[in-house]
Amino acid sequence: MSTAVGTRDFLLPDLGEGLSEAEIVEWRVAVGDVVTVDQTVVEVETAKAVVDVPCPYAGRVVALHGAAGEVRPVGQPLITIAPLDDAGGDEPPGHATYREEERAGSGNVLIGYGTGHGGPGRRRRRPRLALAPEPTATEPVPTVGSPAAGTPLAGGTPLAGGTPVADGPATAAGRPGTAGPVLVISPIVRRLARERGVDLAALRGTGPGGVIRRADVEAAAAAPVARLAAVPDAPEAHVGLAPVGGGDVVIRLTGIRKAIADKLSRSRREIPEVTIWVDVDATGLLETRAAINAATPDAPVSILALLARICLSGLRKYPQLNAHVDTEGQRIVQSAGVHLGIAAQTDRGLLVPVLRDAQRLTTRELAAALAETTAAARAGTLPPARLTGGTFTLNNYGVFGVDGSTPIINHPEAALLGVGRIVDKPWVVDGQLAVRKVTQLSLTFDHRVCDGGVAGGFLRHVADCVEQPALLVANV
Missing domain, CATH: 4.10.320.10 (E3-binding domain)
Structure with a gap:
């Protein structure tokens, strides 16, 4: 119910994927502000992602329910709006059509997409x-430069340099x-x-x-x-250092960070995981990529896309690893399609966006999908549905400059392939010592779904395709 006659409460909408609550990250409006239909009023963080929430009502804000850092349950009041003619005071210039927009109606709130409008020609008004x-004479403000070099801007692009902005x-x-x-x-x-x-x-x-x-x-x-x-x-x-004698820094486990902690802890509790690894000569893979991109430079293919294609080939040969264990039903479920998860490090933590039915994509389509998906994950614009339902994960930890890892399986999946950095190393080729591009591959698998023979066979297939990409043609 509304808090006063004529006002309307906008309730925290259902964010999907079984999410029952969200933490308020930042209010985009304050009490007294005038808002339009579909204007973003708050940024919230769920266990899956950070999303902007648009309001389906127009009017003046009379109450905000919850402060930044507070967790609100789905279905509870989020913001209270009063129509402008009921809110008191003169109507600001340019807002005469707000009530008309609201009468036109707004559909159910769709996170990331706003709400629906009635007329086909109606234009969305921009928030004021x-x-x-x-600054006043009683409020001295120190001079501050622009963000330091490397500080992410909108879209994640760092500044080219750290030159301060001129004073004034x-x-x-x-x-x-x-x-x-x-x-x-x-x-x-x-x-x-x-x-x-x-x-x-x-x-x-x-x-x-x-x-x-x-x-x-x-x-x-x-x-x-x-x-x-x-x-x-x-x-x-x-x-940049903590002051001398300062206290401990306490960081609450909330939102995405809490979801990551819970999922990894559950994985370690439930899955008897084993990690095996092998060093491989990736020179041929790099040469193949260079040849592909030289032929069609307008649609480049990444090393990650080639590795994804090789994983898909391996999973076709060893479907036991494209599975999960149903503990309640005491059964192993092998998935019909490969929903490939790609581990992506973001400012808000490690996310694993999913490419559904990746086996249906060509290598170029894989490359395009990987680029789009990882960019959206880092920008925080992926809907929660894109972050769940994976059946196998590819983790390129080589971007951190490390050779190997024993990663934790992304529960409830059964396996994860890790790729280390590619570096020059001495390697024996046809009995002669040579300098080659070498990387380490690791496979972490759930020992309940298969034994070492299957896991070793899959990893060896992947390694052989990395060393001799021509073998991949025989399996696609």
């Missing part, structure tokens, strides 16, 4: 941007130089800037149209120049 207040006020587009207001869409960002001592006028916004985001403020506050400006007497060697 709040202007950050100019910013234009409406968020560029320093010409005097003018600074675009800030969230009151949380303004409050965070005040708390961290960050001058919003000195920041370059990375949001749409130059909007300053929370990540921009946090990056600026973490930059060495910001810390030195706030504490001018602090020695540079101590920048």
